[in-house]
Amino acid sequence: MTAVRGLALYDDLKIGESLAKSYRSFYPNEQPAVMDTLTSRANFAKAMLKQVGTAPNQIPRKDITPYQARQMRSFKDAELDKQLTEVWGDIRESSADKQQLIAALKGKLTKELVSKADASAGRVIFNQVCAACHKLYGEGNLIGPDLTGSGRKDVNYLIENIADPSATLAADYKMSVVNLKDGRILSGNIAAKTDRTLTIKMVGQEQVVERGDITSIQELPVSLMPEGLLLALTDEQVRNLMAYLTSDSQVALPGQ
Numbered sequence: 001m002t003a004v005r006g007l008a009l010y011d012d013l014k015i016g017e018s019l020a021k022s023y024r025s026f027y028p029n030e031q032p033a034v035m036d037t038l039t040s041r042a043n044f045a046k047a048m049l050k051q052v053g054t055a056p057n058q059i060p061r062k063d064i065t066p067y068q069a070r071q072m073r074s075f076k077d078a079e080l081d082k083q084l085t086e087v088w089g090d091i092r093e094s095s096a097d098k099q100q101l102i103a104a105l106k107g108k109l110t111k112e113l114v115s116k117a118d119a120s121a122g123r124v125i126f127n128q129v130c131a132a133c134h135k136l137y138g139e140g141n142l143i144g145p146d147l148t149g150s151g152r153k154d155v156n157y158l159i160e161n162i163a164d165p166s167a168t169l170a171a172d173y174k175m176s177v178v179n180l181k182d183g184r185i186l187s188g189n190i191a192a193k194t195d196r197t198l199t200i201k202m203v204g205q206e207q208v209v210e211r212g213d214i215t216s217i218q219e220l221p222v223s224l225m226p227e228g229l230l231l232a233l234t235d236e237q238v239r240n241l242m243a244y245l246t247s248d249s250q251v252a253l254p255g256q
Contacts, residue, residue: 008040016044020051039068042075066168089171098164105159119251122244137250165225177218
């Protein structure tokens with residue numbers, strides 16, 4: 001896909017429009033490179049966002065990673081920002097305390113230290129604390145985004161998203177609080193809707209509820225992913241987890 005990535009060198013709106021309209025004609029393994037190109041220029045990104053939707057020939061919203069969303073925000077284009085918020089979701093600045101935590105973690109997780117860590121042990125930690133919501137190399141669940149192709153080679157990007165998971169939040173992964181007539185409250189992601197039902201994904205389960213049984217739905221601007229996840233781990237465990245998350249391919253579990 002070198003040729004597709006090379007198209008980013010040309011500031012020609014027609015290229016962006018053509019790529020966006022033909023996005024679904026590319027093979028799934030080619031689409032990430034196409035999306036990288038479409039988010040490399042503000043005018044390309046605007047053309048791409050016009051094609052995002054649920055129709056069979058449109059670009060799925062989930063194909064835009066948080067990494068790419070942040071890149072589009074970096075253009076500081078008001079029109080593009082508005083379009084991205086409407087189509088994809090919100091991005092906000094991290095609070096001062098989270099920025100301090102992020103800075104501290106970046107100091108402990110240099111590229112050199114992560115490269116020396118134990119990715120196999122990191123896979124165990126992933127299975128314990130991440131796999132309930134995230135999938136990597138085909139293993140895990142999809143309450144949150146599939147991490148396999150989400151810009152995870154950048155350790156700093158991983159730190160920012162784990163330390164402050166609500167800072168870059170796709171609409172598909174906002175927490176919804178659903179109140180039911182029988183007194184129950186379900187908190188999760190609304191994964192599917194019909195005229196009659198809602199499907200709610202929660203950690204460890206998925207539940208279909210009748211719309212007639214719902215008294216209210218509140219969408220919160222926060223992620224289901226808990227904050228402080230890395231604070232519960234030792235420095236060694238954090239390094240091992242990062243080594244696994246940034247690995248080029250699946251690694252064996254310890255002892256295998």
